[in-house]
Amino acid sequence: MTGVERDLADYFLDAINNDYLITVLITSHTQGKIKSQNLPFGVGKTTLAWWLNYYMNGRDWELVFQRSVYNPYDLVRLLKPGTERKNAATWDDVQATAPAESGVPRALRRLANFLTTQRPEVACLIMTAPNINSISSPLRKLVLFEVIVAERGKYEVQKIVYHKNFKRPLEDIGRLEYLHEGEFSPLPEYVLKRYQEWRVKEKLKLYPALETEMYSYVKMREWEKAENIEEGPITLQAPVIKAGGGRYWVQIPQEIGEKLHRKKVQLAIARA
Amino acid sequence: MSEGRKQPFIHPFNFYIVTYGVEAFHKAFVEDRYIDAVQNLYVFVGWLEPEIQERLKNEIVELEMMMMNPRLVNVAKLRRIQLKVSKLLHEAGYFTQAKAGPPTRIVGLEDMAKKLERVKT
Numbered sequence: 011m012t013g014v015e016r017d018l019a020d021y022f023l024d025a026i027n028n029d030y031l032i033t034v035l036i037t038s039h040t041q042g043k044i045k046s047q048n049l050p051f052g053v054g055k056t057t058l059a060w061w062l063n064y065y066m067n068g069r070d071w072e073l074v075f076q077r078s079v080y081n082p083y084d085l086v087r088l089l090k091p092g093t094e095r096k097n098a099a100t101w102d103d104v105q106a107t108a109p110a111e112s113g114v115p116r117a118l119r120r121l122a123n124f125l126t127t128q129r130p131e132v133a134c135l136i137m138t139a140p141n142i143n144s145i146s147s148p149l150r151k152l153v154l155f156e157v158i159v160a161e162r163g164k165y166e167v168q169k170i171v172y173h174k175n176f177k178r179p180l181e182d183i184g185r186l187e188y189l190h191e192g193e194f195s196p197l198p199e200y201v202l203k204r205y206q207e208w209r210v211k212e213k214l215k216l217y218p219a220l221e222t223e224m225y226s227y228v229k230m231r232e233w234e235k236a237e238n239i240e241e242g243p244i245t246l247q248a249p250v251i252k253a254g255g256g257r258y259w260v261q262i263p264q265e266i267g268e269k270l271h272r273k274k275v276q277l278a279i280a281r282a
Numbered sequence: 283m284s285e286g287r288k289q290p291f292i293h294p295f296n297f298y299i300v301t302y303g304v305e306a307f308h309k310a311f312v313e314d315r316y317i318d319a320v321q322n323l324y325v326f327v328g329w330l331e332p333e334i335q336e337r338l339k340n341e342i343v344e345l346e347m348m349m350m351n352p353r354l355v356n357v358a359k360l361r362r363i364q365l366k367v368s369k370l371l372h373e374a375g376y377f378t379q380a381k382a383g384p385p386t387r388i389v390g391l392e393d394m395a396k397k398l399e400r401v402k403t
Contacts, residue, residue, distance in 0.1 A: 017387075019394035026401045043383060061391055065398040097401055167389075192390035 017190050018155060018167045022066060025133040026097045031126070032134045033152045034062075035104075038159040039140035042168050043188050046160040050140035053159045057197050059100045059136045060205065066098035066134060071201055074100070080212035081107040082121050089124075089131040098134040102209070105144040107216065114146055122148030156186065166191040222247050222282075230265050247282045299376060302326060307364065316355045320348045323363060334370045341366060 018034075025032040036059050039050035047053065060074055067073040078100040079085045085101055108118050125135065135152075139145045142156060156168045168186040175183050197205065229246040246262065253259045260277070262270075303326040310319035324345040327338055335342070341363045348354045371377065 017389040017394065017397075019389070019397035022394075023397060023400060043386075058391075062394075065391075065395040066401055068401070188384040188387075190387040190389040192388055192393065194391040 018157070021155070022062075022098075022134050026066065029130070030133065032154055033125070034134065034136045034155045034157060035142055035145070035153040036136065036138045036157045036159060036165075037141050039144075040142070040158055041160070042156075042158045042166050042186065044158070044160040044164060044166050044191055046158060054162050054194070054196070055138040055159050056100075056102050056205070058157065058159060058165055058194050059102065059138050060197060060201070061194055062134075062136055063098045063100045067096070071204075075204070075208060078102060078208070080209070081216065082118065086121065086124065091131065093131055095130055096132045098136060099132050101135065101137045102212075103139065104137045104146075104149065105139040106213075108146040108149055110144055110146055110150075114148060118146045119148050122146075122152060125149075125152060155189075163193050163195065164191070165194060226263050230263050243276075243278075296376060298329065299326075299371065303367075303371075311360070311364075316357065316360060317349075317352050319360060320345055320355055323360070323367070324349060327367065330367075330371075331374070334367075334374060337370060338363075338366065 021032055024030055036055040038046070038053040038055050039048055040046065041048055060078070063074045063077065064071060067077060077088065077096050077098065079088055080102050082101075085099070088096070088099055108121075137145070137149070137153075142150055142153065154170055156170060157165050158168065159165050167189040169189050171185050171187050172182040173185060175181050196202065226246050226248070229244050232244060244266075246266075248260050248262050251259045251261055260279075302322075306322045307319055307326070310316070310322055324342070327335065327342055327345070330338075344359065344363065348356075348359070
């Protein structure tokens with residue numbers, strides 16, 4: 011099928027049956043054609059993502075759970091080369107683990123490159139984030155469709171197309187092309203309950219690293235207040251890294267390291 | 283970002299109307315630079331199509347008078363001329379394309395689900 015009659019399902023079918031990769035981002039903190047509530051959270055992005063995943067994975071909620079991830083590490087594991095091809099996979103809350111920031115981490119750049127070569131392992135990757143600008147730039151460039159959830163149960167599909175800029179041939183101009191709009195219902199009660207448990211579990215995976223980072227951050231702020239080391243020692247948690255040559259390093263935050271560079275310090279070490 | 287990069291597919295005349303007519307007048311007006319607004323409107327009207335200029339001939343004279351004697355500049359008068367220019371531009375259809383959004387097309391999740399029944403699992 012060609013031309014404007016195509017809807018998102020046609021593109022999904024093409025991807026599944028003809029070995030394409032379609033990347034969809036579901037957002038809500040933005041507005042397209044439909045007047046939007048413009049809310050970042052709680053509007054139903056994940057609900058829609060899971061419905062799409064459900065219909066593409068043979069209406070099997072078990073498969074939806076298996077093929078939904080919350081962090082890029084689990085995504086890479088899900089798409090391990092040589093594993094069976096999945097019709098759809100969902101990456102929820104991309105901004106939580108791959109946010110837009112200056113200086114994109116190398117791991118995320120590699121992930122974006124990896125995804126472009128992973129057509130055999132997945133046909134449709136559905137991501138959710140409040141806004142397209144809240145996700146890491148290399149992932150943003152993979153997005154072919156933006157589905158905007160204007161309010162609970164209402165969505166519109168916009169295709170991201172590029173036009174040549176004839177004055178500047180190396181700078182294509184991105185545009186949104188309205189495809190269609192529609193409605194969706196809430197998840198079944200038992201799926202919603204299981205989803206909520208899944209989400210808590212997934213967030214808990216990220217929590218220890220966040221807690222450690224916050225601990226170091228707060229300690230670092232205390233350090234900034236007490237500029238003089240004579241005012242007392244600080245306590246922080248830091249990883250120990252093997253440096254080669256039988257030596258090990260203790261990695262401390264940059265802000266503290268800068269102040270102590272080439273100075274001698276006294277360390278009291280304990281297992282965290 | 284240059285203007286050309288922002289507006290690559292808009293016809294130069296529409297681009298001129300928006301940038302040098304609407305935006306420049308708006309800026310001068312809200313900043314209380316009424317004499318600048320008069321000059322801007324006067325030059326701008328000079329580039330409109332002859333039929334519109336013909337219908338604005340009294341207003342063009344008024345603008346000339348205000349330019350020659352700034353004491354005649356009057357917000358109400360300026361506003362009246364602005365409204366008339368805007369009305370004529372709308373009548374001539376310069377903003378028709380911008381006003382027409384894409385036609386609504388409803389394809390609900392259930393419709394997509396029916397199509398997706400054909401997927402290989």
